[in-house]
Amino acid sequence: MADSEQGDRPSEGRHVIYCGVCTLPPEYCEYGGTVKKCQEWLEANQPEMYAKIWSPEVLEAATAALSVDAQKRAARDAQKKAAKAEAAEAKQNEKLASSTITIKRIERNKKKFVTAVFGLEAFGLDLKKVAKDLGKKFATGSSVTKVPSGGEEIVVQGDVSEELEEFLLEKYKDIPGENIELVDDKKKKKAAAAAAT
Template sequence: MADVESGEVLEPQSRHVVYCGVCTMPPEYCEYGGTVKKCQEWLEKNHPDMYIRIWSPEALAAATASLSIEAQKRAAKDAQKKAAKAEAAEKKEADKIAHSIVTIKRIERNKRKYVTSVSGLEAFGYELKKVAKDFGKKFATGSSVTKVPSGGEEIVVQGDVSDEIEEFILEKYKDVPEDNIEFVDDKKAKKAAAAAAGGS
């Protein structure tokens, strides 16, 4: 009050809040998410002082000191279960990504007119509409997301840019391994089907 009476104006003090780079919650709440281990690693690397305050053995002991022995055992068991669950989920996601294939297909529409379709990028965590926009800018052509009969979605780019698209994907979308990209030439597939039909 003395400051107000003297006419001195106090500026509001801003408060700096740290948010986890993994789960985006304040680090004090990371334990309630499914990525505790990754959150701890991120915090230890980026804010070691905060990591010590929250996750050091002393801090954990102080937090559980007021609990009964049974409650401490339950808390430890719950923490182990959460960690095991999070690890299993991470492993499952890694396996899914390792076995996901990005298919680049060159499709003949009319005589010497082609479109290039790309499917499978969503498995690597990319938003297809954003990727389609990137393709359109890069190749200065029309690019859109369309539904496929099997129920998924694919990106259709006007023109035959199948070779350039692979290079662009490897350059810009680093999560996609080169071994997980496959080419399909729809024209060859049609000719093979026609030949098989004609030969029988």
């Protein structure tokens, strides 16, 4: 019976807007850690919705119903959240500034090389996607492997270390050029022969 009643009315879809910063609906941005950035994004991209949620009149109306003590607590809580968000953002920026990406050319056999890339996960990149992009770019095999130290690396067949650096800087704009380090790892034949005797 309920199905026939709903069948008479066409169903209406809803258009939901998601924040470009935290990916939550704007009504819930205050529960994320990037409230200030979310507000700036909303004001620039959805001014009508910004006026409904964050305009001074709406905020004043929401706090007017609270007692004086509750208003003070809400203000303190808002300051604490803002301070926490700023501290987390500063910590993340510091981490990114100190992170390095190492591109290492490793000799396998006589004139055969592979190129290994470490440290991409610090910049929030999906290593499997990057490995796939590198495989397509250089028309060679590339894979994500675990390293004994606990992280992951991308191994690309062939000596493509310099081209790989250019590709990373061109495709991923968040990576600063000074954070990329090129390393050449050659097998020491004499040292290996001396150790064998």
